Amino acid sequence: MNQSMFIVWRESVEALLVIGILQAWASQQGQGNRLVKFLWAGVLLGLMLSGLLAVLILFAGEAMSGSASEWFQAALALVASLLMVQMVGWMHRHGRTLTFDLRQHADRHLARRGGLGLLLLAMLAVSREGSETVVFLYGAGARLRGPQLGLFAVGSVMGLVLSALTLALLHGSRRFISWRRFFALSEAVLLMLGAALLVSGTERIGGQLLALDVPEQVYSLVGEALWDSSAVLSDSHGLGSFLAGFAGYRATPSGLTLLVWLGYWLVVGGWLRPRTADNLPCPT
Amino acid sequence: MKRLPLACLMLAGAVAPITARAELPTYELILRDGHFTPAVLEVPAGQRFKIVLKNNGQGPAEFESTPLRVEKVLSPGVTTFVVIHPLSPGHYPFFDEFNPQLPEGGILAK
Numbered sequence: 001m002n003q004s005m006f007i008v009w010r011e012s013v014e015a016l017l018v019i020g021i022l023q024a025w026a027s028q029q030g031q032g033n034r035l036v037k038f039l040w041a042g043v044l045l046g047l048m049l050s051g052l053l054a055v056l057i058l059f060a061g062e063a064m065s066g067s068a069s070e071w072f073q074a075a076l077a078l079v080a081s082l083l084m085v086q087m088v089g090w091m092h093r094h095g096r097t098l099t100f101d102l103r104q105h106a107d108r109h110l111a112r113r114g115g116l117g118l119l120l121l122a123m124l125a126v127s128r129e130g131s132e133t134v135v136f137l138y139g140a141g142a143r144l145r146g147p148q149l150g151l152f153a154v155g156s157v158m159g160l161v162l163s164a165l166t167l168a169l170l171h172g173s174r175r176f177i178s179w180r181r182f183f184a185l186s187e188a189v190l191l192m193l194g195a196a197l198l199v200s201g202t203e204r205i206g207g208q209l210l211a212l213d214v215p216e217q218v219y220s221l222v223g224e225a226l227w228d229s230s231a232v233l234s235d236s237h238g239l240g241s242f243l244a245g246f247a248g249y250r251a252t253p254s255g256l257t258l259l260v261w262l263g264y265w266l267v268v269g270g271w272l273r274p275r276t277a278d279n280l281p282c283p284t
Numbered sequence: 285m286k287r288l289p290l291a292c293l294m295l296a297g298a299v300a301p302i303t304a305r306a307e308l309p310t311y312e313l314i315l316r317d318g319h320f321t322p323a324v325l326e327v328p329a330g331q332r333f334k335i336v337l338k339n340n341g342q343g344p345a346e347f348e349s350t351p352l353r354v355e356k357v358l359s360p361g362v363t364t365f366v367v368i369h370p371l372s373p374g375h376y377p378f379f380d381e382f383n384p385q386l387p388e389g390g391i392l393a394k
Contacts, residue, residue: 003385058344061359132346132357136382139343139360203353210332211367219332223369235350236377244350252351254369 001155004140008159011133013166014245018084018125018193019043020167021186022118024174025091038115039122046126053127054134070208073128077201080124084194085268087121088187090114092272192247195264199248202260225252308367310334315358317341318383329373329393338363349378352391 019039026035057064140152174182206222230251233240243249250257309328313335314321327333339345339358347356347366354366371393379388 003383006384007382057357058359061362062364065356065358065362065364135344135357135359136346139382143343200355204355206369207353207366210369211334211365219370223332225369225372228372228374230351241350250350254353 001151004152004155005159008156009162011129012163015125016163016167038119042119042122046123049127050130053131074201074204077197081194081197083121196248221255308334312336315339315345318380318386320389326392330370336365346381348381351376
């Protein structure tokens with residue numbers, strides 16, 4: 001029971017965190033209702049996609065564990081990472097007012113563009129881990145019988161409740177900190193998740209390249225570890241493992257991972273820094 | 285900027301013949317509902333190698349290891365493989381994410 005609770009919590013908390021942040025932010029906008037609708041449509045699509053992917057994994061397992069699926073998952077992670085950054089940029093530009101915006105027209109325009117981003121991001125956030133959760137639940141559901149199955153189901157539901165509580169904690173924190181601080185924190189969380197997604201996508205691609213016949217330099221770039229900090233902070237247990245999942249920490253990063261990670265923060269830093277409330281270009 | 289090295293690599297990957305090297309040392313690892321056979325895999329350090337993963341269990345498995353840079357879901361009966369980068373000597377843990385309460389397995393690079 002503990003096991004299913006923990007797994008469901010771990011798999012769903014990231015998606016719920018993203019959705020919670022986006023929902024909190026969208027509901028503060030002038031076009032809040034429309035944006036929130038986009039968001040929930042994305043969640044619904046994400047759940048459907050999870051189910052579809054899970055069915056594929058379970059019934060076309062050979063194909064779904066092969067190389068094509070690795071590239072597909074890497075692409076999902078990279079697109080999700082890009083959307084995280086885009087969303088933070090969008091929040092950054094439009095989140096500062098936090099009051100009803102009188103420029104209805106501009107707002108509507110914004111809602112349509114941003115809405116699509118919200119929808120896609122919610123969909124990817126849900127479906128990435130969602131499909132794994134469905135596979136896990138189905139697998140156990142098909143194997144267990146009687147009271148064991150009951151305990152398992154209780155555990156799974158408790159995992160979801162635990163995730164909801166985590167989310168409530170996040171929302172509750174708004175009482176104690178200002179909106180400005182809340183959104184600064186949210187942006188940081190989304191950007192870190194973006195980095196984690198980028199690193200995981202990069203490593204998937206690296207793993208595929210290692211299996212191919214490519215020049216030796218490629219192997220050393222994507223393969224060899226530049227250093228080993230696992231004695232200080234191991235990425236397979238405890239805090240290091242948490243940071244690996246939420247910020248892309250690696251104790252033994254390859255050259256490629258380091259390049260991509262550094263490039264990410266340089267690009268994100270450079271892109272977000274000069275934007276102030278006054279000299280905004282039109283949202284593109 | 286962040287995409288540039290990636291693009292180069294993907295180009296390199298596309299240009300090179302898409303075949304796995306035959307001489308890659310290969311090891312077999314059986315997953316059975318969270319248990320690994322063998323529990324510890326000994327490999328030479330400093331060399332790429334391939335692990336053939338077989339899920340002989342009744343339920344699905346998720347073979348995962350951050351230091352080995354692998355995360356793979358296997359439904360029951362599935363056989364697949366991963367290629368691991370050259371390791372420096374040491375112990376690298378892996379586990380079945382769907383059975384986290386069971387003891388980890390590991391790779392011992394010598």
